[in-house]
Amino acid sequence: xxxxxxxxxxxxxxxxxxxxxxxxxxxxxxxxxxxxxxxxxxxxxxxxxxxxxxxxxxxxxxxxxxxxxxxxxxxxxxxxxxxxxxxxxxxxxxxxxxxxxxxxxxxxxxxxxxxxxxxxxxxxxxxxxxxxxxxxxxxxxxxxxxxxxxxxxxxxxxxxxxxxxxxxxxxxxxxxxxxxxxxxxxxxxxxxxxxxxxxxxxxxxxxxxxxxxxxxxxxxxxxxxxxxxxxxxxxxxxxxxxxxxxxxxxxxxxxxxxxxxxxxxxxxxxxxxxxxxxxxxxxxxxxxxxxxxxxxxxxxxxxxxxxxxxxxxxxxxxxxxxxxxxxxxxxxxxxxxxxxxxxxxxxxxxxxxxxxxxxxxxxxxxxxxxxxxxxxxxxxxxxxxxxxxxxxxxxxxxxxxxxxxxxxxxxxxxxxxxxxxxxxxxxxxxxxxxxxxxxxxxxxxxxxxxxxxxxxxxxxxxxxxxxxxxxxxxxxxxxxxxxxxxxxxxxxxxxxxxxxxxxxxxxxxxxxxxxxxxxxxxxxxxxxxxxxxxxxxx
Numbered sequence: 206x207x208x209x210x211x212x213x214x215x216x217x218x219x220x221x222x223x224x225x226x227x228x229x230x231x232x233x234x235x236x237x238x239x240x241x242x243x244x245x246x247x248x249x250x251x252x253x254x255x256x257x258x259x260x261x262x263x264x265x266x267x268x269x270x271x272x273x274x275x276x277x278x279x280x281x282x283x284x285x286x287x288x289x290x291x292x293x294x295x296x297x298x299x300x301x302x303x304x305x306x307x308x309x310x311x312x313x314x315x316x317x318x319x320x321x322x323x324x325x326x327x328x329x330x331x332x333x334x335x336x337x338x339x340x341x342x343x344x345x346x347x348x349x350x351x352x353x354x355x356x357x358x359x360x361x362x363x364x365x366x367x368x369x370x371x372x373x374x375x376x377x378x379x380x381x382x383x384x385x386x387x388x389x390x391x392x393x394x395x396x397x398x399x400x401x402x403x404x405x406x407x408x409x410x411x412x413x414x415x416x417x418x419x420x421x422x423x424x425x426x427x428x429x430x431x432x433x434x435x436x437x438x439x440x441x442x443x444x445x446x447x448x449x450x451x452x453x454x455x456x457x458x459x460x461x462x463x464x465x466x467x468x469x470x471x472x473x474x475x476x477x478x479x480x481x482x483x484x485x486x487x488x489x490x491x492x493x494x495x496x497x498x499x500x501x502x503x504x505x506x507x508x509x510x511x512x513x514x515x516x517x518x519x520x521x522x523x524x525x526x527x528x529x530x531x532x533x534x535x536x537x538x539x540x541x542x543x544x545x546x547x548x549x550x551x552x553x554x555x556x557x558x559x560x561x562x563x564x565x566x567x568x569x570x571x572x573x574x575x576x577x578x579x580x581x582x583x584x585x586x587x588x589x590x591x592x593x594x595x596x597x598x599x600x601x602x603x604x605x606x607x608x609x610x611x612x613x614x615x616x617x618x619x620x621x622x623x624x625x626x627x628x629x630x631x632x633x634x635x636x637x638x639x640x641x642x643x644x645x646x647x648x649x650x651x652x653x654x655x656x657x658x659x660x661x662x663x664x665x666x667x668x669x670x671x672x673x674x675x676x677x678x679x680x681x682x683x684x685x686x687x688x689x690x691x692x693x694x695x696x697x698x699x700x701x702x703x704x705x706x707x708x709x710x711x712x713x714x715x716x717x718x719x720x721x722x723x724x725x726x727x728x729x730x731x732x733x734x735x736x737x738x739x740x741x742x743x
Contacts, residue, residue, distance in 0.1 A: 244285060248281075248282060248285055248286075251278070251281065252278060252282070255274055255275075255277075255278040258274050259271060259274055259275060259278075262274065277301065281297060281301075284297055285297075311722070314715050314718050314719065315715070315719055316715075317711055317712055317715035318493055318494075318712060318715035318716040318718070318719050319488055319489065319490060319491070319493070319712075320486050320487065320488055320489060320712050321470075321471050321484075321486060321487055321489045321492075321712050322486050322711040322712045322715075323708065323709060323710040323711055323712055323713070324707070324708045324709045324710070325472070325482040325483045325484055325708075326471050326472070326483070326484045326485060326486050326487075327483070327486065327711075328483065328485055328486065329485050329486065330485040332485070333472075333483050333484055333485040334427055334449055334456075335379075335422070335427060336483050337445075337447055337449075337456065337473070337481060337483070338427045338428075338431075338445035338447050338449060339420045339431060339445070341445045341446040341447045341458075342420060342430070342431060342433070342443040342444065342445050343443060343444060343445075343446060344433075344441055344442075344443050345430070345441070345442045345443065345444055348441040348442040348443075349368070349369045349441075349442070350369070350439050350440075350441065351366050351367065351368055351369070351432060351439065351440040351441070351442075352366070352367040352393075352394040352395075352438070352439060352440075353365060353366050353367070353432075353434050353437070353438065353439065353440045354394070354395060354396050354397070354403055354404075355403070355404045355408075355409055355412075355416055355434075355437045356375070356397070356398060356401035356402060356403050356404065357401065357402045357403075357404060358400060358401045358402070361377055362377065362378075362404075362412070362415065362416065362419060363375055363376060363377040363380075363401065363421075364376060364377070364419065364421050364432060364434065364440060365385070365388065365395050365396075365397075365398050365401070365403075366382060366395075366421075366432060366440060367390075367393070367394050367395045371393065372384065373385045373386075373388045373390070373395040375388075375398055375401075376421040376422065376432075377419075377421060378419055378420060378421065380421075380422075381421070381422035381423065381424050381425055382421060382422070382423055382424065382432070385398055387399050404437070409437040413437070416434060416437050417433070417434065417435060419433065419434065420432070420433050420443065421433075421440075423442065427445070427449050428445070428448055428449060430442050430443050430444040430445065431443050431445075446458060446459050446460050447459070453466075454466060454467035455467070455473070456473040456481060463475050463476075464476075465479075465481050469487075470484075470487070471484040471485050471486065471487040472484030472485070489712070493712045493713050493715070493716035494716050494720075496713065496716075497713065497716055497717065497720070500686070502684075502685060502686025502687070503685075503686060503687055503713075505684075505685065506682060506685040506686075506687060506689045506698070507698075507717075510689060510693050510694065510695055510698050511695060511724075513597070513691075513692070513693075513694065514666060514694040514695045515666075517597075517600065517601070517604075517665065517668075517694060518662050518665040518666040518668075518694075519662070520601055521601065521604045521605070521608060521661075521665040521668075522658055522661050522662050522665060524601065524604075524605045524608075524609075525604070525605055525608035525609045525611070525612045525661070526612045526616075526654075526658060526661075528605065528609040528612070528613075529608075529609045529610070529611070529612025529613040529614075529615070529616050530612065530616045530650075532551055532609070532613050533612075533613050533616035533617040533620055534616075534620065534642075536548055536551070536617070537617060537620050537621065548613075548617070551609075551610055551613050552610045552613065552614060553610070554606055554607055554609075554610050555607070555610030555611055555614070556610075559607050559670055559671065560670045560674050562603075562606070562607055563603060563607075563670065563671050563674035563675045564674050566599075566603045566606070566675060567590065567674060567675050567676075570589035570590050570599055570675075571589075571590070572586055572587065572588045572589065572590070572591060573586075575589070577589070590675065590676050590679070591679065591680055592680070593680055593691040593692075596676050596679070596680065596691060596692045597691070597692055599675065599676070600671065600672065600675055600676065600692055603671065603675060604665070604668070604671055607671070608661070608665075611661075612661075615653075615654055615657055616650065616654065618653075619649075619650045619653040619654055620646065620650065622653070623645075623646055623649050623650070627645050627649075628641055628645065628646070631644075631645055655732075656733070659728075659729060659732045659733065662728070662732070663725050663728075663729060666694070666695075666696075666721075666724075666725055666728075667694075667695075667696045667721070667725070668694065668696075669694075669696045669697055669700065672692060672693065672694055672696075672697045673697060673700070675692075676690070676692045677690070678690035678691075678692055678693035678697045678698070678701060679691065679692065680692075687701070687702050687710075687713075688701040688702065688705055688706045689701060689702075695717065695720075695721050695724075696721065698717065699714045699717045699718055699721070700714075702714040702717065703715075
């Protein structure tokens with residue numbers, strides 16, 4: 206009979222402990238390897254996108270952006286492949302998205318606000334010159350025939366040209382002809398070039414409209430004309446009736462003899478003030494802001510829209526808050542039966558998409574076939590959305606319907622967070638229900654709700670969806686020199702100036718955007734400072 210001692214037990218447990226330790230080390234190593242693989246894959250995707258962007262930026266000569274993308278890519282790889290730096294690894298994605306979607310957007314908008322960027326002034330001078338001369342091209346009567354092959358690279362069409370002497374060159378709408386030495390020639394005609402895809406006959410037929418509109422500059426000098434092809438097989442030389450003198454900065458119309466000069470306003474202008482379009486984008490300083498406040502056709506609508514914007518945002522916040530607070534008080538009473546059902550019913554308008562609800566209301570308020578006129582009012586013809594004052598009332602009514610559920614939820618939560626002991630103590634001391642609400646509940650409620658009221662004001666200040674979906678900003682103000690209506694708020698006015706109508710003034714719209722940004726920022730700063738007085742009640 207053998208006796209098992211403590212030493213034997215310890216010797217048996219040692220291998221088991223070693224095995225468990227080895228298993229834990231193996232498991233940790235496996236988890237670490239998986240994390241490294243995931244990191245490599247994600248960074249590989251980021252680097253691939255960055256590399257593609259670098260090639261595109263290099264091809265377009267965007268050296269500043271090229272340097273920024275390269276620097277950011279190198280910094281990101283250094284952060285994530287270096288040991289430690291845990292805070293930087295968490296902060297880097299947020300900082301990058303902040304810079305792209307916030308700082309860059311605000312900065313670029315500010316930059317556009319100091320330019321004449323608009324319809325007819327949306328490119329640089331070289332592109333404007335090229336567009337002007339291309340618009341006045343006429344075929345040279347005795348032009349030689351150039352054999353061409355239409356080729357494609359990354360979605361951009363080019364012409365592979367074989368001239369009568371057998372020399373091969375290639376060019377596109379934006380790039381003049383350049384000699385090609387490694388083209389594939391068959392039957393005395395270049396049919397392919399390295400880095401390009403030659404279009405088949407079927408592809409040429411399918412893209413005939415795009416091909417026939419091409420005008421490939423013959424050289425760097427725009428006065429040398431361009432090559433155009435009517436069939437994708439042969440091209441001919443076209444010369445412009447406009448002659449550009451780069452040294453003098455003039456554009457001469459050979460048909461009329463009129464000389465258009467660069468007067469520094471972003472367009473070639475004749476002696477009698479006629480400007481040739483397209484022009485080009487230039488910096489105009491504070492001209493857009495000066496126009497906004499001095500041009501009567503712009504200043505008048507801007508003032509009226511600004512007043513209506515403040516009124517709309519203020520009334521919307523006040524009405525939704527008061528209605529939401531009233532309903533929260535009513536349904537917070539324990540004596541109310543079916544409170545859960547009513548609370549669910551109250552938040553239904555908030556559950557549906559706002560733009561969809563606005564479209565439904567637009568149909569219901571229609572003057573001709575709307576539910577309100579035809580059913581509730583017995584076939585009345587009330588212009589809810591086309592009369593200036595009724596349209597404003599309709600917008601406030603619909604916004605009340607859309608906004609009170611949010612305030613109802615917020616006020617319900619705030620009321621339930623107020624200790625019952627305070628109300629009971631005030632009641633014992635003889636305070637009336639109104640005094641309890643006014644002196645105890647409302648101040649404590651505002652401590653929690655005041656920042657949300659400020660946020661709600663800022664939201665309604667830029668409530669584009671409601672205005673656009675319900676009235677489109679109408680009815681139109683016929684006396685204004687910009688496209689604006691009676692129910693437009695500042696943000697919808699900016700949208701119309703920038704993106705609707707025959708003339709789209711991005712520079713003026715950006716100036717308006719900067720004004721809106723400053724107004725909202727100032728209002729928010731003042732409001733948050735005022736709400737600090739409520740913190741003493743907490």
